[in-house]
Amino acid sequence: MLTCLASVTAASASDVEVLHWWTAGGEAAALNVLKEDLQGQGISWNDMPVAGGGGESAMTVLRARVTSGNAPTAVQMLGFDILDWAGQGALADLNAVAVKEGWDEVVPQALQAFAKHDGKWVSAPVNVHSTNWVWANKSVLDANGIDVPATWEEFEVALGKLSEAGVTPIAHGGQPWQDATVFDAIAMSTGGPEFYKAAFVDLDEDTLGSDTMVEAFRRMEVIRANVDDNFSGRDWNLATAMVANGEAAFQLMGDWAKGEFLNAGLVPGSDFLCFRFPGTQDQVTFNADQFALFDQGGDVSAEQAALASAILSPSFQSAFNVVKGSAPARTDVSDEAFDVCGKQAIADLANAASSGNLYGSMAHGHAAPASVKNAMYDVITAHFNGEFDAETAAAELVDAVSIAK
Numbered sequence: 001m002l003t004c005l006a007s008v009t010a011a012s013a014s015d016v017e018v019l020h021w022w023t024a025g026g027e028a029a030a031l032n033v034l035k036e037d038l039q040g041q042g043i044s045w046n047d048m049p050v051a052g053g054g055g056e057s058a059m060t061v062l063r064a065r066v067t068s069g070n071a072p073t074a075v076q077m078l079g080f081d082i083l084d085w086a087g088q089g090a091l092a093d094l095n096a097v098a099v100k101e102g103w104d105e106v107v108p109q110a111l112q113a114f115a116k117h118d119g120k121w122v123s124a125p126v127n128v129h130s131t132n133w134v135w136a137n138k139s140v141l142d143a144n145g146i147d148v149p150a151t152w153e154e155f156e157v158a159l160g161k162l163s164e165a166g167v168t169p170i171a172h173g174g175q176p177w178q179d180a181t182v183f184d185a186i187a188m189s190t191g192g193p194e195f196y197k198a199a200f201v202d203l204d205e206d207t208l209g210s211d212t213m214v215e216a217f218r219r220m221e222v223i224r225a226n227v228d229d230n231f232s233g234r235d236w237n238l239a240t241a242m243v244a245n246g247e248a249a250f251q252l253m254g255d256w257a258k259g260e261f262l263n264a265g266l267v268p269g270s271d272f273l274c275f276r277f278p279g280t281q282d283q284v285t286f287n288a289d290q291f292a293l294f295d296q297g298g299d300v301s302a303e304q305a306a307l308a309s310a311i312l313s314p315s316f317q318s319a320f321n322v323v324k325g326s327a328p329a330r331t332d333v334s335d336e337a338f339d340v341c342g343k344q345a346i347a348d349l350a351n352a353a354s355s356g357n358l359y360g361s362m363a364h365g366h367a368a369p370a371s372v373k374n375a376m377y378d379v380i381t382a383h384f385n386g387e388f389d390a391e392t393a394a395a396e397l398v399d400a401v402s403i404a405k
């Protein structure tokens with residue numbers, strides 16, 4: 001049914017209509033790399049931006065479009081959402097292009113798990129982001145005698161120094177997906193990888209309600225105590241700007257934040273620093289953007305095949321991800337063009353994958369399906385805003401997940 005609804009499209013034959021949420025400055029700069037690539041091939045780009053980090057609003061618009069029989073040609077999508085649409089038969093089969101170009105050999109297994117359904121490629125992986133990063137203003141740290149903290153305890157000491165000096169320690173945007181992004185890192189740091197997997201991937205009740213989870217929520221209260229009064233509802237890129245211009249010291253955010261620093265003309269290592277959230281130096285909680293191509297009725301169109309092929313080309317993977325802040329979605333792309341944070345992202349990813357330390361981000365739909373993710377968002381945000389104490393939050397998480405799964 002969905003396939004048939006999706007077969008009517010607004011795009012004309014040589015267009016690709018692309019639904020995405022890359023509306024911040026750094027994101028738009030990265031997207032231009034793709035637009036220009038396609039325009040160079042004579043394919044015109046019909047832009048369908050839906051603002052809202054994390055993509056929840058974009059997914060709502062997508063559902064409405066598909067229901068009204070007007071699916072976009074290509075849609076930015078994350079993790080379990082891809083598998084969900086593929087399971088409904090809505091996505092085009094990309095196997096012809098994938099096999100011809102040998103995607104199986106070069107795309108990391110962790111991404112293939114979301115890009116393939118029933119043995120067929122259904123989406124084109126663009127990048128590998130990760131959420132367990134901290135972004136810091138170097139002059140603010142230097143002025144306050146703060147070194148990069150290696151442990152949670154050192155991080156708390158740094159936060160205390162900054163507060164005393166009258167600097168906002170953490171720039172944060174109080175939106176559910178941003179609260180959850182912080183929680184990815186806090187949970188990994190508090191409980192380690194086995195805890196993270198048991199809680200967010202296996203949805204194990206004992207782990208969700210454990211003392212370790214209570215401690216993770218307590219640490220969220222420390223974060224909450226170190227954000228400014230105007231955090232509520234703030235967009236993530238405005239929080240990044242606070243770090244960029246020295247109004248705040250740290251932001252806990254995925255590496256799309258780097259795209260914003262670069263777009264503001266700042267240099268990693270001298271103007272801003274990137275480091276793994278203290279206590280997660282060996283782990284990577286990943287979030288990969290992919291473009292799912294909607295079935296337009298019949299075989300994948302020439303424009304869709306060209307888009308998929310352009311996305312996977314090694315030169316595009318380098319050019320795009322250098323600007324976006326992410327690592328390439330192929331293992332054979334040189335890190336030469338990448339800055340110090342990009343080189344670290346690529347090396348961390350390879351190390352985490354080979355040492356069993358690579359986990360899907362809960363906050364960005366790579367640990368559990370959207371229903372569970374959203375249930376977790378509700379509890380994490382309610383707790384962050386003071387509705388529950390840490391013990392109640394852990395108990396609420398158990399209940400919310402058991403209802404949602």
Ligand code: BGC
Nearest residue numbers: 052053054055256287289364
């Ligand atoms: C996406 C990133 C994007 C970020 C903020 C994440 O879910 O994966 O590509 O930059 O949201 O919009």
